[in-house]
Amino acid sequence: MKIGVLALQGGFIEHIGALHALQVDSFEIRKREDLQTAMDGLILPGGESTVIGKLLKELDLFHALNEQIQNGLPVFGTCAGMILLAKKIRGTDTAYFGAIDMEVKRNAYGRQLGSFFTEAAFKGIGVIPMTFIRAPYIEWAAPEVEILSEVNKRIVAVRQNNLLATAYHPELTADNRVHRYFIEQIVEKRGKP
């Protein structure tokens, strides 16, 4: 198994570390040639969504990745990565992959003074540590989107088919159960009944 980690900007090293701890192979995606390596799953890390979104297009990665996502590639997006997966971003007409039927709000908790740490439930896993850094949250999600965590009555983690998204950063904590969920429940089960 091999997981591609989008490494254009942001906290991608932390995801590679979490995968490494689970003994899962990964590789960095920085330019078009990197996509010649076949992948079983993709991680879209945290960072600045405007930056990553722009570089995706300018480095000619967007269409190739979008095609794989449309074809059912398992994807895990955290924070900015979640924004890239959303169908709608509040206050703009821009969307990136638009693959999860939900609307997200950028910087929903305000500036850095609004960043926080908490512990809350993740459906099927239990209580996990959650680090929110200038984080978005999900305003609404379509009925076919499964809600995995809520904090203060806001949706902060969801799954739609092979796509997993969290507003917080599991990769910033030593707890790698969400990564394990992605690998075991989504990547390994792809195409199996």
Added chain:
Amino acid sequence: MQAEIEKQYELNKNLAQMLKGGVIMDVSTPEQARIAEQAGAVAVMALERIPADIRAAGGVSRMSDPKMIRSIQQVVSIPVMAKVRIGHFVEAQILEAIEIDYIDESEVLSPADDKYHIDKSKFKVPFVCGAKNIGEALRRIAEGASMIRTKGEPGTGDVIQAVRHIRAMTSEIRRVQSMKEDELYYAAKELQVPYELLRSVHENGKLPVVNFAAGGVATPADAALMMQLGAEGVFVGSGIFKSGNPAKRAQAIIKAVTNFSDPHVLAEISEDLGEAMVGINESEIQLLMAERGI
């Protein structure tokens, strides 16, 4: 209380982690901030005069007008940073009051205190500080900085000092890494830094916070050079808005930071950028800002 402070410090270090692989740009108007964001800057540094102009104007330079900073906060969704004078904790209180995302306690402005830096652990907002060696870096971290940048020599367009500082830092880190455990106590004394922080460097082979390059970066090649030397991201000050085509140069520098180790990409994006900032050589300048705040 102590637990709250530690939690906040962790969040502040985490924000810097999310800025990695990015370019932070100096801007002095909302217009420039928008250009920077559209070009793909990961954050902007709001200041009334960019370092090259501070250098040209001389005199005392201070924190920017909060109104100007707010006007920039209003037009961009990326983090907004601003500078305070070294040791000027009241300027820092003011920036915290307007909910700045990161404070740069910066040698670019005139120092307000020749002895004490700000006790940054008293603040909820994060601080980035300049350093030209591991001693300065760990002292700033001990005071509560959650991000470090090399000092370089701001406003010159000459990268030599930033290179010197990042090389000094990475070679000192390697030296600390290879020390025997009992040698760490003596090294902590020599470097005038807390033992625990030095021990963390010894164990992890890196500073306990994110480390960016700053000062004198003017071209995509300069930015990639800093990344190959071990920086985790780059600040660009005067290099962008003192050049012929700021938007294009900004985009090129951003791509250079993402693909810093690929000469083919670097060759392509280095083409046709128009005029770089003229720059001043290190030997031609009177004021060495890097000597401020050790």
